[in-house]
Amino acid sequence: MSTPSFSETIDHFSPAQEEGTGVPGAEKGLHGRPAPPSIQDQRYKTGTMVGLAGILMFFTAFVSAYIVRQGLGTDWEPIKLPNLVWYNTLILLASSFSLEMARTRLKDLPALRSWWLGTATLGTVFLVGQLVVWQKLSAEGVYLASNPSSSFFYVLTAVHGIHLLGGVLALLILSLKLWGGILASHHVGSMALYWHFMDFLWILLLLLFVFWR
Amino acid sequence: MVVAILIWLITIFTSYHFLMRTWWFPDSASAHGHLLDSQFETTLIVTGVIFILVQIALGYLVWKYRQKPSSGKAIYTHGNHRLEIASIVVTTIVFYLMVLPGQSIWADLYINAPAQDSIQIEVTGQQFAWNMRYPGPDGKFGRTLPELIDDSSGNPLGLDFEDPAAEDDLVLPIMALPVERPIELLLRSKDVTHSFFVRELRIKQDTVPGLTIPLRFTPTQTGTFEIVCAELCGLGHHRMRSFLEVMSDADYRAWLEEMAE
């Protein structure tokens, strides 16, 4: 094999695998490096990343609508974020930390369980917190239709919240596997990817609310 | 074989009607119309040639290389790099050369500043009629308020007669224009998006609620032309038809006076 062609370099299989057992990833890679991820790992990871790309476009649409709308009318009143929003953010960041703790303790079942549940709990607290934020806003007379900026705030937090709720549900469903002792690393990897992304997305949205007024 | 003939027949039939102009644009009645028409012609020639060449090639290839008992094996080739590159280059050049003149026509129409002595007329679309507003001798459009809009009592634009500029405003369902004078229409909408379209003048512009969009042109022929709506606006979209008459300068001034009564 001379210089790998473009197609070879972007391919999934090493040249050695052409002569291998036919199961991608089952054997060691070249030069004794750790074997490429098993097919299970790989498809959950790919699937999660692909899914996140789709979700990102979804949020990008809202954000670009936000930016356009903000630049349009003279009736834009920047929303005053209740302080709770910041506490909520800290909680969400903590939940990411907790999930990372879980992810790096795959062998230590009790620790894994604690951190895992911790993440689910913190995620739920965040969601409840968001609802309370909504309540505070409506108590001040700021509703969905009050002002374009409040419309976007409610919509963006709702849509983010729904995705995070999905994450919490996934955590809970996976915890069933966890208690059965059969949680696989690919589940944890994908879960972490998704959760951290939601966290990161929240930060971006916050930056939008704070700086693009 | 029959397939190839079929393709060629359809090509010939279609080309015939394009050449004979059986159903075609009406004659252009505006200054930029002639430019637009020639851009159309250019595009037609380029696309027409490509259309005919490709359809003929397709038909020919299907006919020539059809399987016969005497056919040998097909020619084994994965392609031809040079030919590929050549086709990319030629396509790019041809299409961009074709498209560029049109961009400057567009730019002249929409981007460059209007002539100083444009006659301004405001056009407001609504479900399902056009309202043309002339500013009157004072040359100013009076204030309008949504609360004052009342179709049935003849104030479709909600003119506020407290504003002195509104008094001489003329609101009409039809339009008249003087020939050879630059015109600037200010397009608006009361309810949903409509589109102001006059074929002969080669003008079309969506009227978007919340926006006032300028549309500039210079009529060069007299005549009566139909105004139609070109954006789905509801039940009566098909009957938002009005008339635009282009007349001599003298006739136009007489018309304005007549309408003012």
Add this chain to the structure above:
Amino acid sequence: MAEAEHSHAAHAAPTSFIWKYIFSKDHKIIGIQYYLLALFAVFVGMALSVLIRINLVWSGTSIGLLEALFPEGAPGGVMTPEFYLAMLTMHGTIMVFMVLTTAPQGGFGNYFLPIQIGADDMAFPTLNMLSFWLTFVSLVVLLAAFFVSGGAPTSGWTAYPPLSALGEIAGPGLGIGQDLWIVSIAIFCIASLLGALNFITTVLDLRVKGMTLMRMPLPVWAWFVTAILGLLAFGVLLAAGILLLLDRVAGTSFFIPGGLVVSDQIINHKGGSPLLWQHLFWFFGHPEVYIAILPGMGVTSQILAVFSRKPIFGYKAMVYSMFGIGTLGFLVWGHHMFMSGMSPYSAIVFSLLTTAIAVPSAIKTFNWLGTLWGGRISLEPAMQFAIRFVSLFVSGGLGGLFLNQPSTDIYLHDTYFVVGHFHLIMGVAAIFGIFAGTYYWFSKMFGRHMNKKLGTLHFWLTFVGVNSIFMPMHFLGLVGHPRRYAELSGVNFLAQTAPLHFFITIAAFITVAAQFIFLFNFLWALFKGPKAERNPWSATTLEWEIPSPPPHDNFGGKELTVHHGPYEYSVPGEEADFVMQTARPLQKTDTGTEN
């Protein structure tokens, strides 16, 4: 994790009827389900188009049958404008979403993508099942709009606000009907996003040993690029739909500006932008049309090679041009908005970008011709439809060159020129791609052959028919005939179009009737068609290695290795005129990574 199972989709073949045929996780069954959904939808869509054509020719005449069928929509046998607009809206919506976005991708893609790359199933079979059933629910919700008070929406498949956002005050059908429309589309978006996720992951991760990316058959590339487009575009439509729904029911003003007065009533919204909807919608809408056509391009490439007994001309260029079309497809949405009131500077930019798409399109056309050249062509129905795909793609595509220039678009925008253009590309070329795929793959899917004579007859009638319907529409556009007009009597210059309308309508009747030949052939062949052999077309791709129809796990547990590209036909020195992808590597002329 050491078990690294060979078949990741290690679900045993289900036995009960429900799990086998209704809630199946088998990509083949799901593919057929999508196909059947599209088949049903296309006949509904065609029925609507017949009604549209009837109205355009005989709008004043009282037609007894109409009154009997639609007492509310056609009182006294004459169609009301709202009925016409509702038919038109639903025709477009059903055809674009439920036919062109399902059959090529969800139908054939689901069925053959895994097989053509040597996989047992999609990456996420359960998700796949969910995608189909969500699509099904979406169709049900959409059709429900016909039956609610006020009827189906009348704002076109493009649903521009404020018309679509103001509710019933702006017209009939814009009440609950519009809400159902939005909900249906939203569900469809989610289903499509999930499907796209599945397709992309499958192509990236589940290829069998030796199936490098550059050995994948072109339909797989097409489904892959289409899935990427769908992934990135449907989220935007979903977002737009949510905002529109909120404007309608929650009092927000994303798209509704202030100062509106509808029928003398002041509307209590302000500050929104109708143009914002157009940007969001067309940001989705333009990639959507490529989603509709790309699979057809892939299938055409495949069929042209097989029935010319030649490798595809310029495989790599074909792959890159698909990516080119896909990428550029995201940058050109503004060409739907030249007259919208958006900045004229943007118009120039969008126009120049759109012109660029002509380049990869031309490459593909050129390469298709190159594939035919020097071939040994046999004219099976599949091949006739594929050849015709090229012809129609060119006809329709060239029309686009008039529309992509803002100057010429001034006259042609929102006229029948546009209708002719997009129908040729979507309503004909894309459909021909589906027909081609059907005639090509039917025997593999169902183990029986469709009738070749009926197929040829169907082809001829359809080809002449669709050209007769949609080419004349360009002339209507040149006359300046606006779109979406329920009646023509109100405009003087439309009187001259009567003969053309009549011709088009008769052609439409004949063409629609010809589709029943296809339907009959399809259904008859399902039960009575002659049994098919494994590889009737002597084709080289992996699906032709396995029985017709394939077993539940596709390859029967066999371990495959791919040694060749997918288009090794008429290889010199080989006795047969084709080399299967899994054939042992050839001695001298190893055709492993050709081109």
